[in-house]
Amino acid sequence: MKLQTYLNYGGNCEEALHFYEQHLGGKIESIMRFREMPDQSQAPPGAKDMVVHARLALGGTVLLASDNPQGNFQPMRSAYLTLTLDSVEEAESVYKLLTDGGEIFMPMAETFFAARFAMLRDRFGTSWMLLCDKPHA
Secondary structure (H helix, E strand, C coil): CCCCEEEEECCCHHHHHHHHHHHHCCEEEEEEEHHHCCCHHHCCCCCCCCEEEEEEEECCEEEEEEECCCCCCCCCCCCCEEEECCCHHHHHHHHHHHHCCCEEEEEEECCCCEEEEEEEECCCCCEEEEEEECCCC
16 A cells, blocks of 8 residues: 555646756656547546646655646645755755745744744645754754
């Protein structure tokens, strides 16, 4: 058994996955579009170039993703992808990258449990927690 996360996007799935691949070290394993569906009668009108299913290897897991062509896309709420980063410098760099055009819920800061911690939603609608553990004594 495996637990994986499936993300929905409002038409920018491929852009988001390429961004995560380029900047977070992910690897796109596959991208399939609605135009590739065997039964085109099942494809939503105007969605032929949208992503029907994609796989991105990132951080030791696989994210699955697609576009939501029905027009009722909502940004991620009450769930976060959590990136555990190896250094304060890496945490600060990823924070700057993901907050560009995004929304900050909790600014990057030191906390009682972390050398750095932040909560945000990136410009693609994905919510993230960034965590850099404190060194253990």
